[in-house]
Amino acid sequence: MKTLIKNIKELVQVEDNPKLKVCGKDMSELKTIKNAYLLIENDKIIDFGPMQSIEEFNSDKVVNATNRLVFPSFCDSHTHLVYAGSREIEYIDKIKGLSYEEIAERGGGILNSAKRLQETSEDELFEDAMKRLDEIISMGTGAVEIKSGYGLNTESEIKMLKVIKRLKENSPLTIKSNFLGAHGVPLEYRGRQGDFVDLVINEMIPQVAKDNLADFIDVFCDKGFFTVNETDRILTQGVKYGMRPKIHANELDYSGGIQIAVKHNALSCDHLEFVGDEEIECLKNSETMPTVLPGAAFFLNMRLSPVRKMMDAGLPVAMASDFNPGSSPSGNMQTIVTFACVNYRMTPQEAFNATTINSAYAMDLSKTHGSIARGKIANFYITKEIPSLEYMPYYYGINKVDKVFLNGKEY
Ligand code: NIG
Ligand code: FE
Numbered sequence: 001m002k003t004l005i006k007n008i009k010e011l012v013q014v015e016d017n018p019k020l021k022v023c024g025k026d027m028s029e030l031k032t033i034k035n036a037y038l039l040i041e042n043d044k045i046i047d048f049g050p051m052q053s054i055e056e057f058n059s060d061k062v063v064n065a066t067n068r069l070v071f072p073s074f075c076d077s078h079t080h081l082v083y084a085g086s087r088e089i090e091y092i093d094k095i096k097g098l099s100y101e102e103i104a105e106r107g108g109g110i111l112n113s114a115k116r117l118q119e120t121s122e123d124e125l126f127e128d129a130m131k132r133l134d135e136i137i138s139m140g141t142g143a144v145e146i147k148s149g150y151g152l153n154t155e156s157e158i159k160m161l162k163v164i165k166r167l168k169e170n171s172p173l174t175i176k177s178n179f180l181g182a183h184g185v186p187l188e189y190r191g192r193q194g195d196f197v198d199l200v201i202n203e204m205i206p207q208v209a210k211d212n213l214a215d216f217i218d219v220f221c222d223k224g225f226f227t228v229n230e231t232d233r234i235l236t237q238g239v240k241y242g243m244r245p246k247i248h249a250n251e252l253d254y255s256g257g258i259q260i261a262v263k264h265n266a267l268s269c270d271h272l273e274f275v276g277d278e279e280i281e282c283l284k285n286s287e288t289m290p291t292v293l294p295g296a297a298f299f300l301n302m303r304l305s306p307v308r309k310m311m312d313a314g315l316p317v318a319m320a321s322d323f324n325p326g327s328s329p330s331g332n333m334q335t336i337v338t339f340a341c342v343n344y345r346m347t348p349q350e351a352f353n354a355t356t357i358n359s360a361y362a363m364d365l366s367k368t369h370g371s372i373a374r375g376k377i378a379n380f381y382i383t384k385e386i387p388s389l390e391y392m393p394y395y396y397g398i399n400k401v402d403k404v405f406l407n408g409k410e411y
Contacts, residue, residue, distance in 0.1 A: 001041065001042055001060050001061070001408070002039065002040070002041045002046075002057065002058065002059040002060050002061070003039070003040045003041075003059060003060065003061040003062075003063065003405075003408065004037060004038075004039050004057050004059040004061070004062045004063070005037060005038040005039075005040075005063045005065050005070060005382065006037045006051065006054070006062060006063070006064055006065065007035070007037075007051060007064055007065055007066045008033075008035070008036040008037065008038060008065040008068065008069065008070045008382075009034070009035070009065065009066070009067050009068055009069055010032050010033070010034050010036070010069045010070075010388075010389060011032060011033045011036035011037075011038055011048060011069075011070050011372060012030065012032045012069055012070065012071045012072070012352070012372070012389055013030050013031065013032070013071065013072050013352060013353075013356060013357070013371045013372055014031050014032065014033055014036075014048055014371070014372045014373070015031065015371045015372065015373040016373075018366075018367075018371060018373040018376070019357070019366075020357075020361055020366045020367065021289065021316045021357060021358050021361040021366060022316060022353045022357055022358060023314055023315060023316040024311055024312070024313070024314035024315060024316070025311070025314075027311055027316070027317065027349070027350045027353045027354070027358075028347055028349050028350055029349065030348075030349040030352055030353060030389075032389065033048065033049065033050055034050075035050060035051045035052075036048060036049065036050055036051060036070075037049060037050075037051055037054050038070055038372065038380070039057060039059070040378040040405070040408045041408070042408050043377055043378055043407040043408040043409075044375060044376065044377065044378055044408065045372060045373065045374055045375065045376050045377075045378050045380075046374060046375075047374060048372060048374075063382070063403070063410075065382050067385040067386075068382050068383050068384065068385055068386070068402065069382075069383045069386060069388075069389060069392075070372070070380055070381070070382050070383075071140070071352070071356075071380060071381055071383070071392075072142070072356050072357075072369070072370060072371050072372050072376075072379065072380050073140055073141060073142020073143065073356075073369070073379040073380055073381060073404075073406070074139075074140050074141045074142065074143075074333035074334075074336075074355050074356060074359070075141075075142065075143045075144075075355070075356055075357075075359040075360040075362075075363065075365060075369055075370050076136065076141050076143070076144045076145065076320050076321050076323070076331065076333055076355075076359065077144075077145045077268065077270075077289075077291060077318060077320045077359040077360070077362035077363045078145060078147075078268075078270050078291060078293060078320035078321070078322050078362070079144055079145060079146055079147065079320070079321055079322065079323040079324065079331060080146070080147050080149060080150065080180075080322070080323065080324035080325075081129055081132045081133070081136075081144070081146055081323045081324070081331060082125055082128075082129045082146055082148070082150070082160050082163050082164060082167075083113050083116075083117060083125075083128075083129075083150055083324065083325045084113065084116040084117040084119070084120035084124070084125060084128070084150070085113070085116040085120075085325070086325050086329070087108075087109075087112060087113065087325045087326050087329075090103050090108050090109065090112070090326065091299075091329075093108070094300070094301075100252070100300055100327065101223075101224050101252065104184070104224065105224075107187060109184070109326055110149070110150065110152075110183055110184035110326065111152070111184055111186070111187060112326075113150040113324075113325055113326065114150050114151065114152040114156070114184065114186070116150075117150040117151060117156060117159075117160065118151070118152075118153070118156045122159050122162060122163055125159070125160070125163045126163050126166050126167065129146075129163060129167055130167065130170065130171065132323070132331060133167060133171045133173055135331065136173075136321075136323070136331040136332070136333070137171075137172070137173060137404055137406065137411060138399065138401065138404065139331070139332050139333065139334055139399055139401055140333060140334060140381045140401040140404065141173065141331065141333055142173065142174065142369065142377075142379030142380070142381075142404075142406055143173060143174035143175070143176075143360065143363065143365055143369050143370075143379065144173055144174075144175055144176075144331075145175070145176040145177075145178055145216070145246075145320075145362075145363045146164045146167065146175060146176070146177055146178065147177075147178040147179075147180040147183075147218055148160040148161050148164070148177075148178070148179050148180050148181070148183075148214075149180030149181070149183030149184075149218070149220075150183070151181075152181075152183070152184060152186045153186065154199070154203050154204050154207060157179070157181055157204055157208070158207060158208070158211075158213065161177060161179065161208060161211075161213035161214060162213065164177040164213075165177070165213060172406040172407055172409070172411055173406065174365060174368075174369060174377070174379070176215045176216065176363045176364070176365070177213065177214050177215050177216070178214060178215065178216040178217070178218045178246055179204070179205070179208050179213070179214035179216070179217050179218065179238070179243060180217075180218035180219070180220070180248075181200040181204045181205070181208075181234075182196075182197065182200050182218075182219040182220060182225075182226050182230070182231070182234050183218075183220050183225075184220065184225065185225075193226075193230070194230075197226070197230045197233060197234065200234055201233060201234060201237045205217070205234075205237050205238055205241050205243075206241065208241075208243075209241035209242060209243070214243050215243065215244070215363075215364075216243055216244050216245065216246040216267065216363075217234070217235060217238030217239075217243035217244070217245050217246070218245070218246055218247050218248060219231045219234050219235065219245075219247050219248065220247075220248040221247055221248060221249050221255055221256075221257035221260060221261075222248065222249065222250070222251050222252045222253060222255045222257060222271075223252040223253035223255055224252065225248075225252075228255065228256040228257065228259075228260050231247065231257065231260050232260055232263070232264075235247070235260070235264040235266075236264070239264060244265075244266070244267050244364070245261060245264045245265070245266035245267070246266055246267045246268045246269075246270070246362070246363075247260075247261050247266055247268075247269055247270065248269075248270055248271055249261055249269040249270065249271060249272065250269070250271060250272050250273060250274040250275060250279065251271035251272070251273050251274070251296075251302075252273075252274070253274055254274045254276065254279070255274070257269060258272070258275070258279045258282055258283060258288075258290075259279070259282050261288050262282050262283065262286040262288050265286075265287060265288070266288045267287075267288065267289065267361075267362060267363070267364055268288060268289040268290070268291045268318065268362035268363075269283075269288055269289075269290065269291065270291040270292075270293060270320070270322075270362075271291075271292070271293055271296070271305070272290055272291070272292055272305045272310075273297060273302055273303050273304065273305050274303075275290075275305060275306050275309070275310065280309065280310060280313045280315065283310070283315055284313065284314065284315065289316060289318050289358060289361050289362040290310055290315055290316065290317055290318070291317075291318040291319065291320055291359070291362050292305045292307055292317060292318070292319050292344070292354075293319070293320055293321070293322035293328065294319060294336050294339035294340055294343060294344065295321050295322050295323075295328035295330055295335065295336055295339065296322040296327040296328040297339075297343070298328075298339055298343065299327055299328050299329070299330075300327050304343055304344060305344070307340075307344040307346065308344070308345060308346075311350070316358050316361070317350075317354050317358060318354050318355075318358035318359040318361065318362045319336055319337075319340055319351070319354040319355050319358075319359060320336070320355075320359050320362070321333055321336055333355055334392065334393075334396070334399065334400060334401075335396060335397070336351075336355055337351045337352065337355055337392060337393045338393040338394075338396040340354060340355070340393070341393045342393075348389060348390050348392065348393050349389075351393060352389075356370045356371060357370035357371050358370075377407060377408075378405055378406075378407065378408035379405065379406050379407065380405050381401045381402075381403065381404045381405070382401075382402050382403040382404075382405075383400050383401060383402055384400050384401070384402045386400055
């Protein structure tokens with residue numbers, strides 16, 4: 001089955017020689033072709049180019065994209081989108097001045113979500129998460145990483161990971177799963193956090209690995225959550241069981257999380273509000289993708305990660321939604337691009353690189369996703385009639401995506 005998309009006003013992020021990630025100054029380059037075509041066969045991109053170079057193609061389906069742009073689908077490399085209920089009351093507490101840590105100390109935050117998740121059936125969690133997946137598909141996401149971490153006991157963590165497995169089997173999105181057993185300390189383990197870490201290491205990780213339920217392993221390594229030493233132990237065990245680390249780090253302090261992520265050759269370390277020269281030095285010459293979550297920083301009204309400083313140092317930067325019920329109740333990657341431009345002063349070109357190819361790298365998918373390249377999976381979207389690429393972040397707050405193709409099929 002061949003599908004031809006023709007008369008594309010601008011085909012964005014084309015690559016003849018695909019790269020696995022884009023670093024530093026190169027992030028400002030985003031190659032496009034004006035008045036272009038895109039040819040796909042089954043689930044793959046097989047060709048693209050300017051309309052005038054098009055040969056007579058025998059395609060089964062033709063889509064006319066006059067006045068519309070085509071982009072590779074967003075890759076959202078950090079979400080917690082399997083959850084039960086919502087937490088708008090805490091959001092009001094935050095408006096009244098309570099900090100994220102204070103809310104957590106009162107049993108709110110992650111513990112609140114954990115209590116609700118423990119009481120919710122696997123089927124219900126699956127149905128709710130499928131709706132969220134449909135929502136993000138309609139806004140242009142084509143691949144997503146989903147974490148556990150609202151279980152906080154072995155049974156519920158396994159339940160979450162089984163839900164993610166079912167999502168993988170039932171959704172057209174490409175999905176990666178991340179085991180985040182160490183997301184918060186359950187109330188019954190207060191004062192003996194080490195015992196909970198032991199539980200994660202000795203009971204949870206082997207069970208998760210036995211059923212092959214996680215691609216990655218995560219820890220919330222930060223002030224008030226898990227220490228560097230605990231993170232070190234958990235990641236050591238995760239790696240032993242075949243899970244590549246991909247962790248939460250330096251959101252609340254210079255926690256040492258970046259250093260420990262790099263030590264374990266993490267695929268990414270995420271949040272990064274607290275990054276200084278030492279952390280930047282550590283990330284250079286590593287394979288770890290610095291990943292910033294602009295939605296969480298916006299929603300918690302936090303200090304911003306020094307993204308420009310990282311790019312000036314030659315580092316790549318990825319961005320993801322952090323879709324979760326507490327700190328970022330939105331999986332809209334178009335808004336993330338707007339935040340990238342407005343709050344972090346990134347150009348739209350840099351912001352698109354951060355939310356496609358670099359975020360694909362951050363979930364080990366950049367060989368097959370994250371740009372328009374021959375042989376890559378045909379995950380892309382056609383916009384509504386819009387004047388330019390820059391209009392995407394500029395005209396914020398509404399969905400500019402019209403048609404979505406995933407695995408070569410219009411969805
Ligand atoms: O990425 N930082 C840790 N975890 C989530 C928040 C989860 C929650 O508040 O429910 C985050 O922001
Ligand atoms: Fe997170």
